[in-house]
Amino acid sequence: MIDVITLFLFNIIVYNIPLLYGTTGEIMIEKSGSLNLGVEGTMAIGAVVGYLAGAKCDSLFVACLVSFIASGLVGLLFSFLTVTLQANQNVTGLTITTFGVAFYYFIGNALSNSEDGWPKLSGTRLDEQSQAIHIPFLSDIPVIGKALLSHGILVYLGVLIAVFMWLYFKKTLPGLKLRAIGENPGAADSLGVNVTLYKYVHIIIGSGIMGIGGLYMGLNMGGTFEGSNCWINGYGWISIALVIFANWSPAKAILGTLIFGFFNTLRVQNAALAYTFPDTLGWLIKIPSHFFSALPFIITLIVLITSSLTSKGKSGEPQAIGRNYYREDR
Amino acid sequence: MRKFHLVRRADASLKRTLIYYAIGILVSLIIGAVILAALGINPLEYYGKMFTIGLVGNRYGYKSVEGLLKIFVPLLITSLALSLSFKMRFWNIGGEGEFLIGAITAAIVAFNSSGLPNFVTVVLMCLAAMISSGIIGVAIAALKVRFNTNETLMTLMLNYIMLYVIRYIGDTKADWNFFLREDSERPIFGTFPESAFMGGIPIGKFKLLWAVIIAVLLTVIIYVYLKYTKQGYEISVVGDSSATAKYAGMSVGKIVLRTMFISSALIGLAAALAVSSAGTISETITNDVGWTGIIVAWLSKLSIPAVFVTSVLISVLQYGCQAAATQYPAIDVNFADLLQGIILFSVLVADFAANFRLMKKEEAK
Numbered sequence: 001m002i003d004v005i006t007l008f009l010f011n012i013i014v015y016n017i018p019l020l021y022g023t024t025g026e027i028m029i030e031k032s033g034s035l036n037l038g039v040e041g042t043m044a045i046g047a048v049v050g051y052l053a054g055a056k057c058d059s060l061f062v063a064c065l066v067s068f069i070a071s072g073l074v075g076l077l078f079s080f081l082t083v084t085l086q087a088n089q090n091v092t093g094l095t096i097t098t099f100g101v102a103f104y105y106f107i108g109n110a111l112s113n114s115e116d117g118w119p120k121l122s123g124t125r126l127d128e129q130s131q132a133i134h135i136p137f138l139s140d141i142p143v144i145g146k147a148l149l150s151h152g153i154l155v156y157l158g159v160l161i162a163v164f165m166w167l168y169f170k171k172t173l174p175g176l177k178l179r180a181i182g183e184n185p186g187a188a189d190s191l192g193v194n195v196t197l198y199k200y201v202h203i204i205i206g207s208g209i210m211g212i213g214g215l216y217m218g219l220n221m222g223g224t225f226e227g228s229n230c231w232i233n234g235y236g237w238i239s240i241a242l243v244i245f246a247n248w249s250p251a252k253a254i255l256g257t258l259i260f261g262f263f264n265t266l267r268v269q270n271a272a273l274a275y276t277f278p279d280t281l282g283w284l285i286k287i288p289s290h291f292f293s294a295l296p297f298i299i300t301l302i303v304l305i306t307s308s309l310t311s312k313g314k315s316g317e318p319q320a321i322g323r324n325y326y327r328e329d330r
Numbered sequence: 331m332r333k334f335h336l337v338r339r340a341d342a343s344l345k346r347t348l349i350y351y352a353i354g355i356l357v358s359l360i361i362g363a364v365i366l367a368a369l370g371i372n373p374l375e376y377y378g379k380m381f382t383i384g385l386v387g388n389r390y391g392y393k394s395v396e397g398l399l400k401i402f403v404p405l406l407i408t409s410l411a412l413s414l415s416f417k418m419r420f421w422n423i424g425g426e427g428e429f430l431i432g433a434i435t436a437a438i439v440a441f442n443s444s445g446l447p448n449f450v451t452v453v454l455m456c457l458a459a460m461i462s463s464g465i466i467g468v469a470i471a472a473l474k475v476r477f478n479t480n481e482t483l484m485t486l487m488l489n490y491i492m493l494y495v496i497r498y499i500g501d502t503k504a505d506w507n508f509f510l511r512e513d514s515e516r517p518i519f520g521t522f523p524e525s526a527f528m529g530g531i532p533i534g535k536f537k538l539l540w541a542v543i544i545a546v547l548l549t550v551i552i553y554v555y556l557k558y559t560k561q562g563y564e565i566s567v568v569g570d571s572s573a574t575a576k577y578a579g580m581s582v583g584k585i586v587l588r589t590m591f592i593s594s595a596l597i598g599l600a601a602a603l604a605v606s607s608a609g610t611i612s613e614t615i616t617n618d619v620g621w622t623g624i625i626v627a628w629l630s631k632l633s634i635p636a637v638f639v640t641s642v643l644i645s646v647l648q649y650g651c652q653a654a655a656t657q658y659p660a661i662d663v664n665f666a667d668l669l670q671g672i673i674l675f676s677v678l679v680a681d682f683a684a685n686f687r688l689m690k691k692e693e694a695k
Contacts, residue, residue: 035482037423081675085682090421090482091628092678094621099671102664109662110369237490244483288502294494301487308479322421322482328338 002143004276008269009147013155014220015268016261018043018232020158021213022239023246023253024165028206029075030243031169032199033182033320036078037093039210040236041100046071046211047218047231048104052111054215055119055223060129060153063219064212071211074100075204083199086324101230108225121223130154130219154216161209165250178202182318185325195325210236241300247307248316260296267292337689347631347684354680358673362665369660376658380650392536394653401617402645403545404429404604408623409641410552411596413632417556418568418589424470424485425597425620430492431466432459432598434499437611440526441508451525452540452606459602460595467594468587475583489620493613500613509611521610528606541603548596553634565589622648625674631681644670 022039029036036042049070054063078096081087112118121127132150133139139150169175180188181198189195217231242260246252266273267289274285307315363373383398385391408425415422422428436455443451466488473479499509503517511520530539556562564585567575572582600619605611626644630636651666 037482037486077675081678085678086686087678087682088628090423091624091674094423094624095671095674098618098621098625098667099675102667102671105664106662106668109664110660113660234490237486240483241487288498290494290498290501293497294491297487297490297494301484301491304483304487305473305477305479308473308477317480 001276004272006143006146008265008273009143010150011265011269012258012261013148013151016257016264017155017158018213018217018220018235019239019242019260020162020253020257021216022210022236023242023257024158024162024250025206025209025213026239026243027246027248027250027253028165028209029203030248030321031178031182031318032202033185033318033323033325034078034082034199034203035089035093035322036075036096036203036207037090037240038074038078038096038100038236039239040232040234041097041103042071042074042207042210043214043217043232043236044100044104044230045074045214046208047214048107050211050215051218051223052107052119054126055121055124058125060126063126063215064154067211067215068208069211071214072204072208074211075207076200078207079200079203082324083196083203086326089322089324097236101232104230104232105227109227112225112227118225119223121219126219127223152219154212154219158213158216159254162250162254169250174198179318182320185320189325189327199325210239213239238296241296244300244307244317245296245303248318260299263292263295335689336686339685339687347681350680350684351677354676355673358669358676361672362669365665365668366661371658371661376654376661379654379657381646383646383650384653384656392534394649395536396539397652398645398649399539399542400604400607401649402641403539403541403607404600404617404619405622405626405645406545406638406641407548407600407603408597408619409626409630409637410549410634411593411600412623413627413630413634413637414552414556414565414589414596415593416627417565417632418586420471420474420586420590420593421482422467422470422485422590422593423482423620423624424466424488424594425623426616426618427485427488427490427492427620428463428466428594428597429601429604429616429620430496432463432601433605433611433615434496435459435462435598436602436605437509437522440522440605441520443525444523446525448525448527448529452528452602455526455606456599456602459598461598463598463601464591464595467590467597471587471590475586496611496613496615519610519612522606526606527609528603539607541607544599544603548599549634549638556634561585561588622670625670629674629677 022043025042026036026039046067050063050065050067053066054060057063074096078092081092082089108118130152132152135149139145141149169179177188177193178198180191181193181195185195213235214232217233217235221231238260242253242256245260246256266284270284270287270289270292273281274283359377363377366373366376383394385394388394408429412422412425436459439455439458440451443454446454470481470484470488473484474481499507500519501517503510509519511518528539528541530537530542532538556565564575564580567578567580568582568585575582575585597620601615604615604617608615622644626637626640630640647669648666651661651663651669655661655663
């Protein structure tokens with residue numbers, strides 16, 4: 001019984017950390033006043049390119065680095081089109097998603113059909129390095145040790161990124177300037193902040209973070225490419241929803257990931273829970289799994305509506321979000 | 331410090347825009363050709379196959395045209411509808427969700443229509459789909475108008491909620507679920523009764539579905555509506571500046587609500603025509619038109635005649651890739667989406683080049 005609960009907690013983290021990467025990456029971008037709807041595509045490109053490079057060099061570090069760079073380049077494309085060329089953010093972002101997911105399938109199918117085939121993960125050093133690390137003593141604590149402290153390095157990295165980003169926004173001068181740009185780029189510009197540079201840097205870094213999340217998903221799926229199922233599997237979209245749920249705060253994003261992750265895990269494990277606790281949780285089996293899949297979006301829709309009904313002041317939504325900044329229109 | 335800066339051209343001409351766009355598309359096709367060549371495929375042959383959508387030397391060529399039109403009709407109507415809302419700068423990216431609502435409603439009518447005459451059934455399907463999608467559109471518009479809720483994110487959530495609704499319907503065997511075939515153990519969407527099938531005019535072996543004629547007529551109607559009616563004019567004023575519209579005494583809220591109703595209802599209509607033409611409903615019935623429609627609308631700069639032309643081209647691209655895939659198994663059908671993305675990126679650059687120019691700092695002063 002305790003095993004079921006431990007496994008449940010463990011799975012919440014293992015399967016949903018990519019959401020944290022996607023969400024923190026998107027928060028960084030949105031804080032600069034840009035709405036990037038290309039999370040799904042950015043993650044897909046980072047995943048496939050990073051995985052292939054990692055498999056080639058047999059190193060997790062290379063995989064992460066290349067994921068970050070590949071997705072960062074997608075971020076560069078987004079910045080170039082929307083910041084320099086003033087293209088519409090919604091359209092550019094959505095096209096990045098179409099393009100990125102198509103890129104994933106295209107590369108994957110081309111490689112799978114080639115002579116060498118798709119590189120396998122099992123048994124490689126890359127696989128070994130991405131496995132859970134056993135921390136002496138800590139990992140041995142009952143329940144908590146297994147559920148929270150027996151994970152791969154990328155899980156901890158994701159949490160670290162969120163914490164550092166939270167500190168960056170709250171405590172540092174560049175973080176303050178970034179938030180100012182998101183609220184009112186004209187005002188920030190007139191105070192001598194280089195709006196263009198700030199937007200570029202943060203969009204690129206944010207996209208790079210998403211890429212590592214995509215890589216994590218690929219590694220978590222055992223690195224197998226399936227012609228019909230994308231590794232990212234809608235997590236990019238849930239991340240966009242989670243940004244709203246977390247009220248644009250990287251710290252709340254950790255909490256949000258756990259909550260959305262809870263529903264996600266409930267979807268997969270409802271049968272196990274209902275079987276273990278037939279009296280209290282037997283009803284779980286009756287709830288269709290699609291309801292749990294839709295739940296993040298339903299919750300976000302409700303959050304969107306209720307937060308617009310109540311006072312605007314508390315919302316962390318950057319005021320200039322979605323609008324391009326063109327100096328001469330100021 | 332910086333030697334150059336960007337200036338919006340005051341003299342942006344249609345001719346220059348068209349030339350730049352053509353260059354942009356050409357560059358994309360060249361990038362596509364490089365990808366094809368890298369995979370050891372002759373790009374000219376592939377493009378040849380793609381752009382003729384497998385018509386040449388094919389005894390069943392009429393089937394290709396029918397297949398192309400099945401992609402074209404929903405895409406055209408959805409793109410037209412999205413252009414309407416984008417013209418007011420209302421970011422309705424919920425095309426997928428609105429389409430699914432329409433499709434489900436039309437299917438409800440269709441599955442319960444046995445005994446009714448064909449014409450009545452199809453009209454009922456269209457009306458039901460338009461009303462249900464339209465109501466959702468109005469609800470979102472109302473939240474936007476009244477509470478300034480972010481419509482981009484709301485419509486985005488709608489897409490995914492509806493996706494899981496249709497998956498639920500498609501996966502759940504139950505007594506109430508008339509969507510599924512009764513004679514199958516596994517959940518499979520059933521076929522509509524005869525009465526719910528889209529009719530058409532037979533031309534030889536080819537059958538020109540009414541849906542195609544409706545789509546073309548709609549293009550003309552929307553063009554006239556935007557260009558020559560008061561309501562169409564109001565949309566463009568709200569899009570330019572809602573402050574101006576208010577000052578001119580227009581009721582901005584009413585215009586937004588009305589236009590969003592029309593926009594969503596049209597997407598519902600597209601869905602009804604699509605399910606009726608297909609004779610069934612499926613999880614993939616949208617064929618991503620909600621997303622592709624946004625790209626089409628944007629590539630066309632929200633101009634109605636351009637939407638028509640772009641819809642034809644994108645449909646050829648998509649259907650052509652499917653047709654060519656039978657001959658080139660190494661090239662995945664996702665090549666269409668890949669190329670579509672590259673085209674949009676290039677055209678965004680081209681659009682910028684057509685509308686801005688670099689000026690030296692001194693010159694500007």
